[in-house]
Amino acid sequence: MAYLIKDQAAGIQGIDDIIASNGAPVSSVGDVDQLQLWNGHHRKYWNNDERMSPAPLARLLADSIGRGQRILELGCGSGRDAVFLQEQGHSVTATDFSGFAIEENMRFQGESGVSFFVQDLQAPLAFPDSAFDAVYARLSLHYFSDTVTQNIFREIHRVLRPDGRILFTCRSTDDPLYGEGDELGPDLFRSEGQVRHFFSEEYTRRVLAEESFTIDSLMLRDELIYNHRASVVQGFAHRSQG
Template identity: 25%
Template sequence: MSIENDADRLAGPSLAAGDATGWFDRLYQEAAAGRAVVPWDRPSPSGGLDSAGLPAGDGRRALVVGCGLGRDAEFVAGLGYATTAFDISPTAVRDARARHPGTSVSYQVADLLSPPASWSAAWDLVVESNTVQALPRALRPAATASVASFLAPGGTLVVLAAALDSPSEQGPPWPLTHDEISAFAGDEVRAVTIERIGSDRFDGRWRAVFTR
């Protein structure tokens, strides 16, 4: 069984039917039944997620976007943040809760493209890793604006994503160009650092930090 093919096998028909996100829950369901592997289900936090440049947690409020099975949310909670993490897949949220019994993280089902209004400008730390790149390019402006909207004044947004010099229609994933990673800035949100870090896939990986 090829790891990448489980995602490709499910994403293809879903996208062809005009459903950009339905395949995620199907992948998590199949994985829970032992029939598929979730490619991003790894024991360590996402590449580039570390405490460098982040304010101390100290009970500040953190939101983790597209949290999957919780690897990044647990890392952020371990830094002392009061952490909420959300995913569109109810199966991922169920399994994240089960995988981390006793966790302080509040795992919730929510859609990045239609988030609760109360999340607007409410978070001291926002972590987005690999979710925007997993959505078709047509949804990118809305997804990017939604991520940035979560950031409280004075807060920190960390975006981690695969990088590509020229946009490609082939995906998922659809790695971000420099213009696309820069687009998290705007509406009072500004870039602090946009770094390209090493990776053996695509044209490296973005680690970008923004503040409002």
């Protein structure tokens, strides 16, 4: 079942609220309207072949956890990974910053069983403590300052059950786009309106350790993103028992 909750203070909003806010800046990094940027990005690439089939990262998660898990996806985009994971027997809640992406997912994949929400990752995650067994985030956590990034990982830790898993990828400092545009902070750049925070292996380890995650695996690898080579950090970790 797909549905939305109107709870702006907690970071989840209804479609009407998102559409109404499209004319106002929403990002705390720079003067760019990141909501309009992402709505436009999803409109441009919505039917791209790359977005039609599940990513290898989603298959890795499916192979690494038992069936019937409660999974939260942060940054679901076209919904392909969320629907795939739901089809594997899991209960998936899929969120995205873009109201356009969530609206399209509800329109075309509303019968998938996935619950779709609009969620601004700069706001607290609007879910109770220990609500999920796993959090999945492919290329969605690398758009924020260090302070906001730490808050996001703290929120992920909160909504995971003890020993729950997180699997994510972020663009790395070895990425071809690293250094392009205006530097906003350490490893943080704005290029053509888009803000990107590039993760080093050292930074990834530090953020996970500070938020009481235990790393199961951490690697640098290359992948294609819209037919362009990208370098990403891939992290697999679990929440501490405390």
